[in-house]
Amino acid sequence: MILYERKDKETGKEYAYRVLKENIMSLELKPGELLSELELAEKLNLSRTPIREVIMRLKSEHLIEVKPQSGTYVSLIDIDLIDEALFMRFAVEEKVLKLACESFPRETMIELEKNVFAQEIIANMEGGETEFHKLDTGFHELLFSGVNKKHIWASILNISTHYNRMRLLTQKKDSKKSVVEQHREFLNVINNKDISKVEELIDKHMKFSMKSWDYLIKHDAEISKYFK
Known part of the structure; x- marks a missing residue:
């Protein structure tokens, strides 16, 4: 588990x-991994009371599962x-991209272009799945x-x-370059105000990674163990 600097x-x-x-979202703590309140309290230099409260909060967010007489675990990934x-x-x-075609700030477009440029650099490198995932998420946040x-x-x-978590888990299997190309299409659609292409682009982008998921969940031993 990575310990970040306290703010x-x-x-x-x-x-x-x-x-x-x-740590859960970055998969440093793996789905299904057993957690110890005592060990967490020691690592974070806290008492067990705030740790217990945090565990209950993460449980309500479906990221931790508490099993009576068994223990506390990072939740397995749930397809539902x-x-x-x-x-x-x-x-x-889809609606957001259509709004962007109608009006979009130039300064935010510049940030999107910088983001995609950074994606291209990572896509041409070995590894970098976590950083690429952050850039991907940041791209849509800017949108x-x-x-x-x-x-x-x-x-x-x-x-x-x-x-x-599923996206990050399967990022090694996906083509980063294809994702970058699709994000370039987003920029072109916005710049050209081409609303007619929005539905097709969103459908392609959202379904791109999904095509391989079912197979990986059923047949990839490294991945399948992380699912319900």
Whole structure:
């Protein structure tokens, strides 16, 4: 588990929550991994009370599972929760991209272009899945922010924890270059205000990684053990 530097004015409970959630979302703590309240308290230099409260909060977010007489575990990835996240992404992101075609700030477009340029660099390197995943997420966050829907993006992130763990888990199997090409298409659609291409682009982008997921879950031993 990676221990991050504690922020100014961050309470012990806030720190523990941030560290645990980021380690779960980055797969440093693997799905199904057993957690010990005592060990977590020692590593984070906290009492067990805030650790217990954080575990209950993460349990309510479906990231931790508490099994009576067994222990506390990082939750396995749930396909049903992935489906819910995809449903929301399909419904909302299409509308957001159409809004972007109507009006989009130049300064945010510049940030999107910088983001895609960074993606291209990582895509041509070995490894870098975690960094590429952060850039990918940041790209869509900028898109929502550019049409004044950043709080909706925050809501999508909250419901997408299992989806995003799946994306990161399978990032090694996906073609990063294809993702970059699709993000370039987003930029072209916005710059050309080509609303007619939005539905097709969103459909292609959202389904790109999904094509291989079913096979990987059923046949890839390294991946299949992380699912319900």
